[in-house]
Amino acid sequence: MCAKEVESFEERKPRERKPKSAEQALAALMRLCARSEKSSGDALRLMRTWEVAEGARQSVLQKLIEQRFIDDRRYAEAYTREKSSLAGWGKRKIALQLRQKGVSRDIVDEVLASLNTDEQSERLADKLRRKMRSTKAASQYELRGKLLRYALSLGYDYDMATSAIDGIISDE
Numbered sequence: 001m002c003a004k005e006v007e008s009f010e011e012r013k014p015r016e017r018k019p020k021s022a023e024q025a026l027a028a029l030m031r032l033c034a035r036s037e038k039s040s041g042d043a044l045r046l047m048r049t050w051e052v053a054e055g056a057r058q059s060v061l062q063k064l065i066e067q068r069f070i071d072d073r074r075y076a077e078a079y080t081r082e083k084s085s086l087a088g089w090g091k092r093k094i095a096l097q098l099r100q101k102g103v104s105r106d107i108v109d110e111v112l113a114s115l116n117t118d119e120q121s122e123r124l125a126d127k128l129r130r131k132m133r134s135t136k137a138a139s140q141y142e143l144r145g146k147l148l149r150y151a152l153s154l155g156y157d158y159d160m161a162t163s164a165i166d167g168i169i170s171d172e
Contacts, residue, residue: 019051026060033069037078040070041102072103076111084115088127091115093155117160124156125164132168144169 020028025047032038032046040061047057064070076098083089083097091112098108131150137143144165151161 017051019053020047022052022056022060025050025052025056026063029060029064030067030069033064037075038070039075039098039101039103040065040072041100043070044102073107073111075101076103076107077114080111080115084120084123088123088154090120090124090151090155090157090160092157096155120156121160121164124151124154124160125168127151127154128164128168132172140169 028050029038029043029046033043043061043064044057047060052060061070079098079101080094083094095108095112098111099105128147128151131147132143135143135146137146147165147168148158148161151164152158156164
């Protein structure tokens with residue numbers, strides 16, 4: 001970069017955002033929701049960053065829900081399916097993330113109850129086998145500890161993690 005470019009780069013100010021009106025926020029959220037699933041919490045968070053008036057946020061959200069652009073149950077089902085099968089997450093991590101996205105506890109519990117426990121434990125066992133190949137441990141005890149921490153970080157419960165680890169280590 002030459003000196004002139006550096007000066008012009010330093011002089012640039014961050015673009016100032018104008019607050020969006022309720023109509024602008026509704027139109028923008030309709031476009032976003034048409035492209036990908038959004039939760040009600042996502043919509044409220046976006047409207048907060050767009051500085052939509054406090055009172056207008058709930059009315060915009062209500063219109064999006066009425067017109068089925070936002071459906072927390074549909075969002076939770078899609079999110080759970082994706083994170084469970086593609087990312088290999090356990091129920092605890094999925095539940096935590098859905099709660100952070102503003103999905104109600106009832107919907108989260110209902111959607112997670114539909115997950116197949118056998119598929120979850122098989123997915124965990126596969127992930128643990130892959131992890132075991134790349135894990136260096138001085139003893140069996142250390143290996144078990146590392147695998148357990150990994151399984152818990154993926155959101156699986158302790159009992160499922162220990163039984164999967166026991167099965168994998170006994171096979172090896």
